[in-house]
Amino acid sequence: MKLDTLWDKALGQIELAVSKALFSTMFTNSKLVALKDNRVIIHARNNFACSWIEKNGKDLVLTILQQDNPQITELECTFSVQSNIPSPITNSSRKITSNNVDAPPILSSINNQTTNLNPRYTFDKFVVGQHNELAHAACSTVSNELGTSYNPLFIYGDVGLGKTHLLQSIGNAALAVDPNKRVLYMSSERFTTELIDSIHNNTISKFKKTYLEIDLLIIDDVQFLAGKEKTQDEFFHIFNILYQKNKQIVISSDRPPHSIATLAERLRSRFEGGMIADISQPDMETRVAILQKKSDEKNFLLPEDAAVYIAQNVATNVRELEGALNKVIAICEFGNKIPSVESVKDILASTITNKRPGSTPNNIIVTTADAYSVSIDDIIGKRRTQSIVRPRQIVMHLLREELSLSYPEIGMHCGGRDHTTVMHACRKIDNELKEDEILRHNIDNIRKQLHNL
Ligand code: ADP
Ligand code: MG
Numbered sequence: 001m002k003l004d005t006l007w008d009k010a011l012g013q014i015e016l017a018v019s020k021a022l023f024s025t026m027f028t029n030s031k032l033v034a035l036k037d038n039r040v041i042i043h044a045r046n047n048f049a050c051s052w053i054e055k056n057g058k059d060l061v062l063t064i065l066q067q068d069n070p071q072i073t074e075l076e077c078t079f080s081v082q083s084n085i086p087s088p089i090t091n092s093s094r095k096i097t098s099n100n101v102d103a104p105p106i107l108s109s110i111n112n113q114t115t116n117l118n119p120r121y122t123f124d125k126f127v128v129g130q131h132n133e134l135a136h137a138a139c140s141t142v143s144n145e146l147g148t149s150y151n152p153l154f155i156y157g158d159v160g161l162g163k164t165h166l167l168q169s170i171g172n173a174a175l176a177v178d179p180n181k182r183v184l185y186m187s188s189e190r191f192t193t194e195l196i197d198s199i200h201n202n203t204i205s206k207f208k209k210t211y212l213e214i215d216l217l218i219i220d221d222v223q224f225l226a227g228k229e230k231t232q233d234e235f236f237h238i239f240n241i242l243y244q245k246n247k248q249i250v251i252s253s254d255r256p257p258h259s260i261a262t263l264a265e266r267l268r269s270r271f272e273g274g275m276i277a278d279i280s281q282p283d284m285e286t287r288v289a290i291l292q293k294k295s296d297e298k299n300f301l302l303p304e305d306a307a308v309y310i311a312q313n314v315a316t317n318v319r320e321l322e323g324a325l326n327k328v329i330a331i332c333e334f335g336n337k338i339p340s341v342e343s344v345k346d347i348l349a350s351t352i353t354n355k356r357p358g359s360t361p362n363n364i365i366v367t368t369a370d371a372y373s374v375s376i377d378d379i380i381g382k383r384r385t386q387s388i389v390r391p392r393q394i395v396m397h398l399l400r401e402e403l404s405l406s407y408p409e410i411g412m413h414c415g416g417r418d419h420t421t422v423m424h425a426c427r428k429i430d431n432e433l434k435e436d437e438i439l440r441h442n443i444d445n446i447r448k449q450l451h452n453l
Contacts (some may be wrong), residue, residue: 007032013064016419019404021134022278026052039074049143050079100410116185121168127293129286135277139166143173150275152249156256157279160319163252167218173266176215185218192231211238216248223253227262258433287311300329306339313352357449359402367449368395380415397429
């Protein structure tokens with residue numbers, strides 16, 4: 001079999017085994033460049049994808065390749081260094097040390113520009129877990145390769161899960177690599193206000209010109225542009241020009257582009273044309289790691305069992321986790337005490353109330369079945385009447401989008417269905433969402449219920 005054909009076939013199976021976002025980050029533009037004896041060499045798009053494939057994807061790729069070529073037992077990954085991109089590791093004249101990553105205000109003043117960046121938000125203060133691995137990877141790659149890797153980059157996730165932190169880190173890191181880059185961070189609300197002001201003051205051309213000179217434009221919480229047609233028009237215009245000039249655009253939202261109601265179709269398709277990565281809720285282990293990192297930063301001693309107690313009880317979002325920790329720190333520092341599980345329990349008694357159930361496979365099935373007035377047995381059962389097939393497909397879509405499950409995993413949760421059935425269902429809903437406002441609305445409502453909003 002020719003190498004291209006062999007790799008295409010393998011990619012088809014890899015796509016089924018991993019989440020959509022992971023697949024596009026790690027395997028887009030990958031090639032099988034050599035097969036000799038028991039060894040294959042895969043060429044990946046960049047350093048990050050390359051080390052991910054070697055570290056985490058190797059077993060999967062080898063297992064798949066071995067189906068046709070059982071002799072293959074070794075995998076090596078390569079990537080090409082793009083010489084026009086400054087690399088923070090290899091470029092010694094601009095070597096990043098943790099010091100200057102931490103000190104973007106000085107860089108910003110050298111740069112003499114308004115960036116709206118908060119120096120507090122840097123990659124080294126960000127804890128990476130399974131829930132944000134992909135988003136972090138994409139952001140980190142983008143900060144080193146402005147405009148050339150993932151453009152636009154769209155990060156979505158619920159509130160308090162670290163979107164702003166990541167977006168700002170891109171800006172701070174990009175300036176640490178090259179202080180001459182023009183970086184602008186804007187919330188979409190502020191973008192709207194400034195646009196309206198400029199229309200009133202007759203300064204709209206100046207407003208636009210500022211944007212068109214930017215190397216990295218970060219627009220946070222883009223869902224607030226929903227329904228604002230004039231603002232969307234202007235943003236679309238700015239977006240297109242920057243995009244054509246290979247300038248980097250990074251966007252965040254609390255939901256994926258297709259779930260933002262009344263977002264102009266052309267903007268939606270622009271957003272979907274780039275890289276989309278989601279952030280979900282951190283698992284227990286990551287929550288403990290976040291608590292420990294934040295305590296260290298504040299030189300506060302947080303015993304492991306106290307950290308575990310907080311992490312067990314504040315499970316939904318990092319902002320709340322941080323809030324709980326700050327409360328513990330304030331009270332313990334005041335009394336000059338090291339927190340114990342008992343004292344933490346007391347301190348947080350009023351904070352830890354009803355927790356949100358969030359998205360779990362079970363919740364998704366129950367909530368969707370409920371919304372469509374069918375039973376759980378209908379969803380996982382074999383009947384194929386339209387009134388049941390529809391919610392079943394929506395469940396599959398939500399399992400994919402909310403939990404990033406692979407097609408086989410989704411099949412398993414939906415009564416042991418084949419992965420091709422799942423893939424078909426997910427694609428069908430994805431396509432329909434582009435046109436069908438009512439479907440979007442229904443799915444949004446299910447999500448809101450899932451998240452107790
Ligand atoms: P969002 O923009 O998604 O609502 P933020 O970026 O404002 O969330 O994050 C809320 C708080 O939680 C911030 O103080 C941020 O520093 C912190 N945070 C979120 N995720 C992480 C993480 N993985 N590691 C460290 N801090 C985090
Ligand atoms: Mg935010």
